[in-house]
Amino acid sequence: xxxxxxxxxxxxxxxxxxxxxxxxxxxxxxxxxxxxxxxxxxxxxxxxxxxxxxxxxxxxxxxxxxxxxxxxxxxxxxxxxxxxxxxxxxxxxxxxxxxxxxxxxxxxxxxxxxxxxxxxxxxxxxxxxxxxxxxxxxxxxxxxxxxxxxxxxxxxxxxxxxxxxxxxxxxxxxxxxxxxxxxxxxxxxxxxxxxxxxxxxxxxxxxxxxxxxxxxxxxxxxxxxxxxxxxxxxxxxxxxxxxxxxxxxxxxxxxxxxxxxxxxxxxxxxxxxxxxxxxxxxxxxxxxxxxxx
Amino acid sequence: xxxxxxxxxxxxxxxxxxxxxxxxxxxxxxxxxxxxxxxxxxxxxxxxxxxxxxxxxxxxxxxxxxxxxxxxxxxxxxxxxxxxxxxxxxxxxxxxxxxxxxxxxxxxxxxxxxxxxxxxxxxxxxxxxxxxxxxxxxxxxxxxxxxxxxxxxxxxxxxxxxxxxxxxxxxxxxxxxxxxxxxxxxxxxxxxxxxxxxxxxxxxxxxxxxxxxxxxxxxxxxxxxx
Ligand code: SF4
Ligand code: SF4
Numbered sequence: 001x002x003x004x005x006x007x008x009x010x011x012x013x014x015x016x017x018x019x020x021x022x023x024x025x026x027x028x029x030x031x032x033x034x035x036x037x038x039x040x041x042x043x044x045x046x047x048x049x050x051x052x053x054x055x056x057x058x059x060x061x062x063x064x065x066x067x068x069x070x071x072x073x074x075x076x077x078x079x080x081x082x083x084x085x086x087x088x089x090x091x092x093x094x095x096x097x098x099x100x101x102x103x104x105x106x107x108x109x110x111x112x113x114x115x116x117x118x119x120x121x122x123x124x125x126x127x128x129x130x131x132x133x134x135x136x137x138x139x140x141x142x143x144x145x146x147x148x149x150x151x152x153x154x155x156x157x158x159x160x161x162x163x164x165x166x167x168x169x170x171x172x173x174x175x176x177x178x179x180x181x182x183x184x185x186x187x188x189x190x191x192x193x194x195x196x197x198x199x200x201x202x203x204x205x206x207x208x209x210x211x212x213x214x215x216x217x218x219x220x221x222x223x224x225x226x227x228x229x230x231x232x233x234x235x236x237x238x239x240x241x242x243x244x245x246x247x248x249x250x251x252x253x254x255x256x257x258x259x260x261x262x263x264x265x266x267x268x269x270x271x272x273x274x275x276x277x278x279x280x281x282x283x284x285x286x287x288x289x290x291x292x293x
Numbered sequence: 294x295x296x297x298x299x300x301x302x303x304x305x306x307x308x309x310x311x312x313x314x315x316x317x318x319x320x321x322x323x324x325x326x327x328x329x330x331x332x333x334x335x336x337x338x339x340x341x342x343x344x345x346x347x348x349x350x351x352x353x354x355x356x357x358x359x360x361x362x363x364x365x366x367x368x369x370x371x372x373x374x375x376x377x378x379x380x381x382x383x384x385x386x387x388x389x390x391x392x393x394x395x396x397x398x399x400x401x402x403x404x405x406x407x408x409x410x411x412x413x414x415x416x417x418x419x420x421x422x423x424x425x426x427x428x429x430x431x432x433x434x435x436x437x438x439x440x441x442x443x444x445x446x447x448x449x450x451x452x453x454x455x456x457x458x459x460x461x462x463x464x465x466x467x468x469x470x471x472x473x474x475x476x477x478x479x480x481x482x483x484x485x486x487x488x489x490x491x492x493x494x495x496x497x498x499x500x501x502x503x504x505x506x507x508x509x510x511x512x513x514x515x516x517x518x519x
Binding site for chain 1: 445446447448449450451452453454455456457458459462463471472475484487488490491493494496
């Protein structure tokens, strides 16, 4: 059984982090960032061509992290692979003993660095979850018997600040029906929104990891609020950051993330957190220190 | 309707660089509505080509171009001009142009139009893509809004998390198909459809080229019953 599953199912507060594979074959920085996290996080989620940008694959990076001693979560999007490739990738993950998988539809190719590419979207995240369940049952999508099958703890994503929220809630229920056991949320900053989201989803049979993206500057906060779907940074947080002066932005952002995690825990507003440092993975231990984890 | 628009003149002149005498063929249906191949556009093209020094031996507006037998018959009216011409320029859609090709075995036929999509007229001169001809229509449970075409990712199980203020993640110009489907289903009291797990889409129905023979299909049905 995966450590992430064991942690969440035993009711412990889970901590996961996100790792982006590099554009290139040199994974040394990633490995350096990963080492101090061994024993401190329950799993590291490896992005799959995040934002539709070409990089090393999630699968290869998961394997490297696993070798370092960090439990990986394979991300699988529907953008780049048809159902044949998706199944093959899942079997390959099984070969490497990767035991967590997060199913995502994926950002559209036009937002990435190869906008000329043909988007695949043969399966959406529901189809990806169903596929994983089918393979775990020892069959492929057309009913052929498998010689050995993978074992995954399945997850998916949800955007708590989506409007109208009913659309996300219905899809969340569908993802649960398709096999998702845990959810990773889009980055949240407003505690009130998490209170509301907990209320709306408490009855659902799943675990929720709140998404944490530490702020690095007031500009980043404003940009995300304006441009990134489902992200909303309250004004008073942008103000707080601005007030400390440029040289303290990063450390203040880390502090704010830590405080937010403490509050989420105290009020039991989620079952764990998923920290996405986006290119500043080396700051994750500091966030955990601030959060008392 | 098939939506098409004229190619840039430079591209058309490229096709015709070795052709002196030309016959023009338009289409009175979709291409006429799209203002890419009706009488007006064909006459404009005639003028433009003549100002480039070409001789336009004649023209016709098929109605429609994409009916093989009908356009064969209608092209006969221009038989001598076509025989004399170095090339035929079609202002129909890609389908109409290919129909003309099939009817003019030994003649070079060039397209003057780019065929863009299947869609509807929103208002005069404004068109919107509506159907990708996926072979397995989903409109029955989506409140009549096509997720295959209108959703940028062609999702069939509901919205991705990418919409912002009801707009699609790929462009602030486009409404998110799934927000629209949600609103529409709410209106007609069928929101439960969104909770239903959709089977994985059978894309084999989209494999090219596709073919339909109604008579043959009916015979097959009848013999299956017997
Ligand atoms: S689902 Fe959409 S693309 Fe498919 S046939 Fe219906 S309208 Fe056309
Ligand atoms: S934002 Fe809406 S229309 Fe755009 S890809 Fe996502 S679900 Fe489809």
